[in-house]
Amino acid sequence: xxxxxxxxxxxxxxxxxxxxxxxxxxxxxxxxxxxxxxxxxxxxxxxxxxxxxxxxxxxxxxxxxxxxxxxxxxxxxxxxxxxxxxxxxxxxxxxxxxxxxxxxxxxxxxxxxxxxxxxxxxxxxxxxxxxxxxxxxxxxxxxxxxxxxxxxxxxxxxxxxxxxxxxxxxxxxxxxxxxxxxxxxxxxxxxxxxxxxxxxxxxxxxxxxxxxxxxxxxxxxxxxxxxxxxxxxxxxxxxxxxxxxxxx
Numbered sequence: 001x002x003x004x005x006x007x008x009x010x011x012x013x014x015x016x017x018x019x020x021x022x023x024x025x026x027x028x029x030x031x032x033x034x035x036x037x038x039x040x041x042x043x044x045x046x047x048x049x050x051x052x053x054x055x056x057x058x059x060x061x062x063x064x065x066x067x068x069x070x071x072x073x074x075x076x077x078x079x080x081x082x083x084x085x086x087x088x089x090x091x092x093x094x095x096x097x098x099x100x101x102x103x104x105x106x107x108x109x110x111x112x113x114x115x116x117x118x119x120x121x122x123x124x125x126x127x128x129x130x131x132x133x134x135x136x137x138x139x140x141x142x143x144x145x146x147x148x149x150x151x152x153x154x155x156x157x158x159x160x161x162x163x164x165x166x167x168x169x170x171x172x173x174x175x176x177x178x179x180x181x182x183x184x185x186x187x188x189x190x191x192x193x194x195x196x197x198x199x200x201x202x203x204x205x206x207x208x209x210x211x212x213x214x215x216x217x218x219x220x221x222x223x224x225x226x227x228x229x230x231x232x233x234x235x236x237x238x239x240x241x242x243x244x245x246x247x248x
Contacts, residue, residue, distance in 0.1 A: 003112035004090060011082035011219050012125040014042065018075055025129040029221040034167055035129040039078045040067060042122050046081030049111050050088055056099045085115055102156055114152075117145050121219050142211035143178055149218045150180050150191035153246040154239075158189045163245050165189065169235035172203035175214045178214050184238050205231030206238075220244055 023036025044066040052063040080087035092098070094109030102110055107149070120137060127134045137145075150173065158164075168185035179194040181203060194200050209217060209227040216222045220243065229236055 001144055003068065003094075003109070004086065006116040006141060007082070007089075007112065008086055009088075010040075010123050011079070011117065012031060013078050013135065014039070014119060014126050015075060015082075017123065017126045017132055021130045022127075023074065025131075027125045027129045029128055029216075030125060032232050033125070035126055036074055038129070039074045042119060043068070043074070043081040044084040046078075046115065049115060050085060050226035052100070053088065053098050053108075057171070058101065082119070085111075087161040089115075093189055099181040101160075102152055104156075112146065113144070116141075117148055121216075121221070124216065124221060125161040136212055137215070139176075139211040142215040143175055145166055145215040146173065146175055146178070146211070146218060147180070147193070149215075149243070149247065150182060154184075154189050154243075155191045157246040158242055161245065163242065165238050165242055167234075167238065169205075169232065169238060170203045171231075171235050171239045172200040172206040172207060173214065173218075174200075174208045175211050182239055184235075189242055194211050203231065205229065205233065207236060219245060219247060240247055 018035060018039050021035055023034065025035045027035065027038060028035040044064070047064045047066070048059060051059040070072050089108055089112050092108040093153050094112055096105060096108050097106055098111070100106050100110040109116070120141065124134045164186050165184035166186070168183070168187070171182045171184070173180045173182060174197070179197045179200050180191050181194050181200050182191040183189065200206070207214070207227050207229050213222060213226055217227050
C-alpha cells in the first residue's frame with residue numbers, strides 16, 4: 001500500500017466532490033457536521049501534522065493555521081494544505097524518524113498513513129454531503145484502515161484521553177481472513193491481530209463485514225445493520241461507544 005499515492009488521490013477526489021457544492025450541506029453520517037467544516041478540518045489537519053513535524057512536539061492552539069484567512073476559499077485552503085503535506089512527506093523516507101503522537105511509530109510513515117486515512121474517511125463524508133455515491137477503496141486500503149483505527153485510536157488514543165470502559169469484554173473483528181481481538185474495560189482498551197482465528201474463541205462477541213463496510217462502520221459512518229454481529233451485544237455497544245470517543 002503506497003500511502004502517498006492514496007493521500008494524493010483521495011485529496012483530489014475530496015476536492016472534486018466538494019467543488020461547486022453549498023458549504024452548509026450536512027454530512028449524513030455525522031449529524032452536526034457540514035461539508036464546509038469537513039473541508040476546513042482536513043486542511044487544518046494537514047497543517048497541524050506539518051507543524052508537529054517541524055516543532056518535534058505537539059503544536060499548541062495558535063501555532064498552525066486552522067482556518068482559511070479572510071477571503072480564502074475553504075477548498076483552496078484544503079488543497080494547498082494537501083500539496084504542502086505531500087511535498088514534505090515525499091521528501092523523506094517513511095522510516096526516517098520524526099515526531100508523531102503514537103509512541104510505537106515515530107517516523108514519516110506514521111504521517112503518510114494517518115493523513116491518507118484521514119483524507120479517505122472525510123472524502124466519503126464530503127461525497128455523502130454532496131449527494132454523490134460514496135466511492136469505494138481498495139480492499140488493501142480498507143483492511144489497513146481497520147488495523148489503524150483499532151490499534152491507534154482504540155488501543156492508544158483512549159488511554160491518552162483517560163477513557164475506560166465500564167466492563168471487561170472481548171470483541172473479535174473479522175474482515176475476510178483477517179481477525180483482530182479487542183479488549184475493553186476498566187483497565188483500558190487494546191487491540192491486536194489474531195494469527196490463528198481459533199485464538200479468538202475467548203471473544204464475547206464478533207463483528208464481521210467486508211473490508212470497506214468494516215472500515216466505515218468502525219469510523220461510525222455506517223449503522224450496525226450493515227455488519228453481522230453475534231454474541232454479547234452489550235460488548236459490541238461498548239466497543240462502538242469507545243470508538244466514538246476516541247475518533248471524535
